[in-house]
Amino acid sequence: MSLFHTSFNIVNVILLVGFVPFIAKIVERMVKSRGDEDEIFTLEYIGAGMVNTPELPCLKHERKSQSSRDLRKRAPVSLPRC
Numbered sequence: 001m002s003l004f005h006t007s008f009n010i011v012n013v014i015l016l017v018g019f020v021p022f023i024a025k026i027v028e029r030m031v032k033s034r035g036d037e038d039e040i041f042t043l044e045y046i047g048a049g050m051v052n053t054p055e056l057p058c059l060k061h062e063r064k065s066q067s068s069r070d071l072r073k074r075a076p077v078s079l080p081r082c
Contacts, residue, residue, distance in 0.1 A: 033039065
């Protein structure tokens with residue numbers, strides 16, 4: 001079954017590669033440009049650079065470890081037999 005699925009995907013890619021320019025032209029006609037401002041690509045919501053808060057995951061891990069230690073301290077030493 002996986003061989004059929006892989007073969008199907010490979011055959012579709014081989015067949016559709018020739019139609020990429022045609023599909024691109026159709027999409028360009030369907031999606032109208034809003035002028036020069038639409039042609040300039042910029043990231044609006046994702047900033048460039050490293051995240052400035054690497055200590056947050058460490059603090060979260062430390063709190064989780066502390067809560068696990070607290071649970072172990074409150075747990076009974078041995079389980080009662082049924």
